[in-house]
Amino acid sequence: MRIVATGMLLAMAALFVAARATAHLHPAVGFVQAFAEAAMVGGLADWFAVTALFRHPLGLPIPHTAIIPRNKDRIGDTLATFLRDNFLTPAVVARRMRHMDVAAAAGRFLASPSGGDGRLREGASRLAADILEALDQERLGGMVKGAIGQRLRAINMGPLIGQAIEAAMRDGRHGPVMDSLIQWADRALEANEHLIRQMVHERAGKVLRWTGLDENLANAILTGLRKMLADMADDPEHSLRLKAEEGMAKLATDLQFDIEMQAKVAKIRDEILDNPAMQRWIEGMWEQARAGLLRAVRDPGKAMAGRFGEALRALGGTLQQEARLRLVINRFVRRAAVGATASYGDAIVRLVSDTVRGWDAGTVTARLEGAVGRDLQYIRINGTLVGGLVGLAIHAVDTLL
Template identity: 25%
Template sequence: MRTRYIAALSLIGMGAGFITTLFLPDHPAVTLLKGGFEAGLVGGFADWFAVTALFRHPIGIPIPHTSLLLKNRDKIAKSLISALENELLNKESITSKLKKFQLMRIVGSAITKAASKRSNRTGVLRFLQKLLVKLPLGALVPHVQAAVVTMIRESDARPIAEKALNAAIQERIDEQALDYALREGSAWVDKPETGRMLGAMALQKLSEAKVGGFMGFAVQAFAGFMNEDKLGPMIQQLLLSGIRDLMEPGNPNRERLIAELRQRLRHVAQDEAMLERGKIWLEAKAAHPDSERFLLQRLESIRESLIAALDKEIDGGGKKVVIALRFVIRKLQAEQETTDAAERKILSAVADLVETNHYRIGLLIKDNIDRMNDKELVRMLEEKIGGDLQWIRVNGALCGFLIGLVLTSIQLLS
């Protein structure tokens, strides 16, 4: 080490100066220098002995109270561990430091800065693409299917049915379903073949009707006068007119029909037996192998759509990543209390984790120290703190020289 050579040179310089003054003629200046070099030599040797005694026996002689670090390596290790556990890593000190650590702001700033670079945005998107491509959907599907079956089995069907019914009524889905059925029915009724079929059915039922007296004569006369080509269009027009009335908003018949429909739906939503049968049917369908294939197809389709969307976003430079990030930041800023609470929980969890496991750090330190032999330990300590300690030797030699000058001056003046 460079400082060791400087310390050695300071000691050699003092010794050389002292020897030189022995051969010079008597003179007050020589006497003064001799006293300074003598005291500097003594101070340099004394500090060399003190510094060396920390790491090893000076000159290899086992002088008492030398090689202090090696003799007290266990005590030093225990002291380091104790200081680490009780002073540096206790919960109070950790908590006080973490309170000053604004986690969300630092993380948000780092993410925002990273997202400002196009290469980072596209890199994240490509990483997500690779994850999607490598995602084992075949192995994932059984778990998804099992989760769906469990959810159906353990769910309470009645609250779900009532909530779904209320939502459907509020969104007027029941009316939309009725209008759809009426439109489809109207399209079917308006077909020519439907008219012929209705005419034929009506004539057949008229001929089968057993009505006596004048009414029977009238029915038979009407049946004889009509045929399916005449009767069918007539029935079609009647049905189409009725359907149009039911499709007209505010029509009394429509309102009564919707009210009856809703009443029936409410009855179904409260029928425990029917809901239980529905649950059993849904559970069986969800557990069927066809459902597994259906889930796999849907997941594959979703994956392809996501990969295509990510490709498009990569070509665009990942601008939507910035938009999404800004949206999240605005949401977090709007929910400042929630964000602060989350930050406190995270920092508290970190503090608890460190406090719970800081003894492991101590054990690691002790284990590493125990693994080192004496030579390795001394070399490591000298590399870390030996340089600063060598300056003690330099300061000792210089201070001794100055003190020697002062003491010799006093002797000359007395």
């Protein structure tokens, strides 16, 4: 496009020279000369304006040129502020998460048939069935359900979760989780691309919307985010990935040693256990386990095959059917996402700002010019044509008057 724009400017120059040399042949040639002259002025003016964004025109240190290289730090800070104010705020994350039914998605996943079929050993299953047949069903069921709830409430879940996260990170088992999160983020970015474009359009200034650069800015933001996610997926040592791992490590530490964080986890645990749907699910699990144990006395191997899988499928069905339980789980997921944004959003924003500051001027210029440079060349082309038409109109008015 740079070649096309420059070629059009040279063509106007050649046309001007030819028209000037043959102006005496016919009065109409004057119109051609006026068009070519004004087109050269318009094309040169827009060439200067476009070039001044990225470098000094003709290498001359003219004031207010090479705008982007000279202001790359301010551009990085502005981009970071834009991300913080429009994406990485608890209010924005909560609003987006409100439309996501994570519990229903988990229910559909758990309800799908699985390949595992955990078994109890034959002798243990027969012994359990004999004991169950000798005891009162309702009383034992109430005792079991009460014991399960009591034991779950007695467990301090925060340190356990924190230790699990810490152990996974220590053994490197968190890598697939990070990869899955990056893939999910990429799919979420693709699914919400129109929202980002709309947000950029609404928040862009009138000048940017009038020139159409808001679309270029949106494209640049989306391209940058996709490039960042691709780099994170390919590079285990990516700085943002390391920053996320630092956040996971801090979360693991808070879960193990922060009393306030442990209290929050305990409150969520109690809310889930107090939910009637969860109580019915525990009761259903108990009934299924008891029936399976009783059948095991006749054919323990076949009857007990896949009991754990059946329990998971039952949980999946419960999650899909019980709206109140889904509400509790989705509220927990939303609070977790909002909390992570509130705690670590500023660190991500600083990473963006520091990354842009760390780029040299040539890198910033090359990336931005690669993103929007093609469209900027259209400005040169339009400037050449519009300038020529204005010159033609002025010459026509001058001739007629």
